[in-house]
Amino acid sequence: MLGLTINKEIKIFRLVAIVVIATLAWMFLKPVAGLSDKALHMIIIFVATMTGVMLEVCSTVAFLLMSMLIANLTGTIEVKEGFCGFSNIVPWLLFLVLSLATAITKTSLGMRLAYIFMKFFGKGINGLSYSIILTELFVAPVLPSNTARAASIGYPLVTSLSKYISANVKNVTEKSIGSYLSVLYSSSNAVCSSLFLTAMISNAIIVEVMRENNIHMTWLTWTKFAILPGIIILAVIPFIVRIFCSPKTRDLGDIQAKAKTNYETLGELSKHEKCIIATFGIMLIMWILAETIHIPVLVTTLLGLCVFYSLGIVNIKDILSSHGTFNAVITLSIIISYVNCLTAFGAIDWFNKVVTDMIGGFPPLMSFLILSIIYFFAHYFFTGEGSRIIALYSSFLSIGMSLGIDKMSVSMTLAVFSSMSSILTHYSGPVAILMFSTGYVSPKKWLANGTTLALVIMCIWFSYLLVMNGQLM
Numbered sequence: 001m002l003g004l005t006i007n008k009e010i011k012i013f014r015l016v017a018i019v020v021i022a023t024l025a026w027m028f029l030k031p032v033a034g035l036s037d038k039a040l041h042m043i044i045i046f047v048a049t050m051t052g053v054m055l056e057v058c059s060t061v062a063f064l065l066m067s068m069l070i071a072n073l074t075g076t077i078e079v080k081e082g083f084c085g086f087s088n089i090v091p092w093l094l095f096l097v098l099s100l101a102t103a104i105t106k107t108s109l110g111m112r113l114a115y116i117f118m119k120f121f122g123k124g125i126n127g128l129s130y131s132i133i134l135t136e137l138f139v140a141p142v143l144p145s146n147t148a149r150a151a152s153i154g155y156p157l158v159t160s161l162s163k164y165i166s167a168n169v170k171n172v173t174e175k176s177i178g179s180y181l182s183v184l185y186s187s188s189n190a191v192c193s194s195l196f197l198t199a200m201i202s203n204a205i206i207v208e209v210m211r212e213n214n215i216h217m218t219w220l221t222w223t224k225f226a227i228l229p230g231i232i233i234l235a236v237i238p239f240i241v242r243i244f245c246s247p248k249t250r251d252l253g254d255i256q257a258k259a260k261t262n263y264e265t266l267g268e269l270s271k272h273e274k275c276i277i278a279t280f281g282i283m284l285i286m287w288i289l290a291e292t293i294h295i296p297v298l299v300t301t302l303l304g305l306c307v308f309y310s311l312g313i314v315n316i317k318d319i320l321s322s323h324g325t326f327n328a329v330i331t332l333s334i335i336i337s338y339v340n341c342l343t344a345f346g347a348i349d350w351f352n353k354v355v356t357d358m359i360g361g362f363p364p365l366m367s368f369l370i371l372s373i374i375y376f377f378a379h380y381f382f383t384g385e386g387s388r389i390i391a392l393y394s395s396f397l398s399i400g401m402s403l404g405i406d407k408m409s410v411s412m413t414l415a416v417f418s419s420m421s422s423i424l425t426h427y428s429g430p431v432a433i434l435m436f437s438t439g440y441v442s443p444k445k446w447l448a449n450g451t452t453l454a455l456v457i458m459c460i461w462f463s464y465l466l467v468m469n470g471q472l473m
Contacts, residue, residue: 010058018057022048034353039345041076046338050381053427056443060427061327064334077341085336089298091329093430096301097151099319103308106318108266109273113157115266118164118252118259125180125250129238132157132181133188137234140192140199141223145297146419147430152280154185155434162440168255172248178440180247183449186435187237190423191457193385194416195230197222201297202386206415209394213401215411225412229464233420233457240456244449245441272313279307328433335383335427343391352395364403369462371400372413376454379421384429389418409465420457424450 006012022044031040049067057063071077085091121131135157139149162178169177193200197207197219210217269277286293286300308314319325342348355374359367375396382388393414400410422428426436426446436446 007058009062011056014055015052015057018048018052018055034346035350036346038076039342039347039350041074042071042338042341042345043347045071045074045076046342046381049338054425054443054447059327060443061330064331068334068337081341081344082337083333084340085333085338088333088336089296091332091336093147093298093301095325095329096298096305097147097430097434099305099314099325100151100301100308102318103276103313106314107270107273107276109156109269109276112263112266112269112273113160115164115259115263117157117161118255119263120256122252122256122259124252125242125247126238128161128252129184132185133234133237136185136188136192137195140189141196146189146193146200147434148283148297148301150185150189150431150434154189154431155438158182158185158435159438162438164259165252165255168258169249169252175440176246176248178438179245179442179445180241182435182438182440183245183446184238184241186432187241187423187449187453188234189431190420190428191230191233191237193419193422195223195226200385200419202389202418203415205386205389206393206411206418209397210411210415212394213397213407213411215407217411222412222415225408226416228468229461230416232460232464236456236460237453240453241449243452244445272311275311275313276308279304325437328430328437331427332383332430332433339382339391348391352392352399355396356399359399359403364405367403368400368405368410368413371396371403372417372462373458375414376417376421376458377424379424379428383427383433385419385422388421393418413461413465416461421454423453423457 025044026041029040029044031037045067049064052063052067053060068082072079072082117128117131121127135153136149139153140146158178158181161181162174165177166172166174193203197203197217203222207217283300283304286295286303290297290300305314305319309316309319355371358374359370362370375392378392379388382391396414397411400414401407403410422432424447426432426441426443428450432446435441436443
């Protein structure tokens with residue numbers, strides 16, 4: 001009548017299906033023992049929300065905001081509970097590192113890095129893939145923030161390479177090569193974060209839980225246990241990613257010679273580029289020594305951004321004009337809010353009890369396998385490794401140890417799965433959200449790749465445990 005139409009961005013049939021199913025669940029599902037009405041309603045809203053995000057009903061931020069509206073109107077959560085995730089430091093760390101990445105993309109520093117990679121490894125897509133993986137593998141032990149690695153190395157590298165390759169190789173679009181490199185880097189970041197105790201801040205939480213359960217863990221012990229299967233997994237990642245995010249080529253032609261010429265054309269480093277390198281070098285040292293010098297990673301990141309602003313490398317418009325940055329912050333904050341509500345309402349404790357009851361009737365090894373699979377795929381419903389570790393690691397470790405399985409195998413399986421499971425979705429954590437913000441990859445492709453790679457990871461990991469550690473008993 002008024003000439004109004006539904007926003008074409010909204011996939012109306014998917015939205016209606018989710019609303020109908022969630023409404024029926026709300027009306028007819030009754031709380032079971034140990035689960036309150038509020039917790040049940042929160043679970044329904046959370047599952048419906050994650051389903052909508054995975055099915056791409058509309059833009060992720062828009063759908064999350066609509067979900068938040070429903071959660072508040074139904075009285076399931078209070079306003080302050082719904083927005084408590086915005087007070088968490090993780091989304092704001094993501095905001096700062098994304099803003100830092102702007103400094104690199106504004107200069108030719110990212111292209112210099114791309115040219116170096118292309119010059120030495122650009123003959124074929126495999127060489128380029130493994131050079132990126134090796135870079136992450138060597139940096140991971142000394143930079144204890146997977147988000148910082150993605151922002152300072154992964155993001156500028158992927159975007160620079162994507163633009164350069166698409167402009168210089170026939171029949172290769174920026175989106176095709178960009179989708180491949182985005183998922184490749186994100187996957188290798190997740191795996192490398194599991195191989196070293198110092199590769200991810202959240203690993204410190206795991207070590208503390210291990211200590212409380214009389215498991216002595218050192219940097220060397222962790223790496224010796226995880227490195228061999230981890231390297232095998234890293235070796236197969238390019239082949240899995242290529243199935244879902246084909247770069248459309250294996251031969252990069254004479255791009256090595258062109259990269260060498262273009263690198264030389266850039267000339268010497270500019271003053272701003274030298275400043276960026278020096279600043280990141282200092283930040284790297286401060287990140288590594290964060291616990292010793294008592295300066296949190298977020299404060300160090302803020303320091304770097306303030307230096308770049310003060311020297312005119314970035315300005316406020318650069319920081320505030322990126323819709324991708326704010327989309328990432330809002331997405332991460334709302335999902336963290338939901339996870340906090342699930343924990344506060346007792347839904348996580350109920351879930352842990354359900355898992356215990358579920359595996360109780362199986363032989364120990366089968367129970368351990370089921371427990372590990374549940375822990376891995378539970379990351380579908382979490383954003384960030386830290387929140388899932390805090391919610392589930394301790395209880396799952398206790399369940400696993402009660403089965404009579406070797407405690408080192410149990411603790412390390414859950415430890416490496418804590419970060420490796422970040423491969424699953426485009427919202428699995430700050431790194432995935434950051435790489436997804438490039439706009440190269442669809443959620444559907446990311447989900448298909450993540451699920452397939454997860455199955456491959458578990459086959460490799462459990463085969464390693466059985467071959468190297470016998471019966472695990």
